Amino acid sequence: MKQILLTNDDGFDAIGLKALIEALSPIARLIIVAPAKNKSACGHSLTLDRPLKLDKIDDDFYKIDDGTPTDCIFISLNNLFKEEYKPDLVISGINIGANMGEDITYSGTAAGAMEAVLQGIPAVAISQVCRDKCNDIKNGWDFALAKETIAKIAKKILDGNFPLEERKFLNINIPPIQPKDCNGIKITKAGYREYGNDTHRHLNPRGEEFYWIGLHPLIWKESQNKDCDFEAIKANYISISPIKLDMTSYDDIKNLENWIN
Template sequence: MRILLTNDDGIHAPGLELLERLAAPLADELWVVAPAEEQSGAGHSLTLTRPLRIRKHGERRFSVTGTPTDAVMLALGQLMKEARPDLILSGINRGANLGEDVTYSGTVSAAMEGALAGVPAIALSQCSMAPGTSDGVRFDAAEAHGPDVIARLLDAPMPPRSLVNVNFPPVEASDVRGVKVCAQGFRDYSRLNIVERTDPRGFRYYWFGTGETVETPGHRTDLEVVADGFVAVTPLDLDLTRHDQLDNLARRFD
């Protein structure tokens, strides 16, 4: 098996180093193509207004001066064009990628780019011990439970243009309660927390907070599953069409 690793925290991120260790036993050939610098929140953005550069760090190990999407595109279209990967693993992200985070996340977007190219892809994230921060991130849960989760997903059929988003809970490895397959959750961003402060020169600046979790019956979403101490495994589809609205809207134009 030929596996491509990438992330959005950058080529030197500890989560990527851990992912290399977890993926090595599964791979006959392991490639790393990741952003040169942190690209958290880059989403599925693509660099079109400046040239990209590739730097080699070792055998089958490269960094790209661009976004996670750039890194995957250059891996598939340039560095690995003679022998494409059988699997893309993106992460392990420093912090959660839950709910609507998937639309902002460079980690998930790198996996999306693989899925668009027809390569099975899994995004992996380690939630923070201190919610809302990255300082409290320890990768114990991901390190202990990641190999089994990845191995089980390798045997699962993945439809075209789909990927799997995995989030490890912010607990000690021994306190992980299990694995739950669940839906993507949502936060109520009508209550978005925006913090206004003043810098030493007297100018205002702002920090974005997060919304509140929208509770669902039976705690079935990734937000709630992780909060309950389980590993959240969420299948995602790149088809954003609201199929249930097609006929309704079509009648407006009859």
């Protein structure tokens, strides 16, 4: 039976992870390893300053106390699986909130997929875009479109049809609509995110300053061909972007050689 390793940066008890399990349990054996608490926006971070404990919750279900999604994938691949029985696929999600544009670099969801492809395992990151600071999710969103999409994509990959070369993964974003309202799937590039500075200064009872970093609205620079992930979601399409870990700016190599000399 095919095996899929799951993680989720929202934590082991995240509603998006539960939806992912529901979508995929009919098609494969699932092994779940997720952080014990929310690790959103932790990026591709690996814990090196303390030991990590792998706690068993149930059969094939584990949490790592204060671990990141990267920790979860790294530790599980090297300890829960024998070399000849590595998982056929890693899926990170379903994340609550978008992971588009440069937010991919912040994303713990994307990081789980990054670590998998570094270890030679095909991987997918999937995120549910939401409205109104995700109040729709909190009020009982059913993840119907996300579940339908990830089951379809997972089946294609498990059939031996992963479309990318090594060290590349699929980044999927799902619009906040029901399946009947979806216009289909668009293959997109990562968009150009525009950022604000949403920080809130507070004082504690001792008069010491502290800051909360807020949520930035999804604002982006329009692409010339309307072919980025943000624009696909706005038009009620599922966005699938191929992401590679090689961040070299090849166009600038010659310019930099001329500049340094």
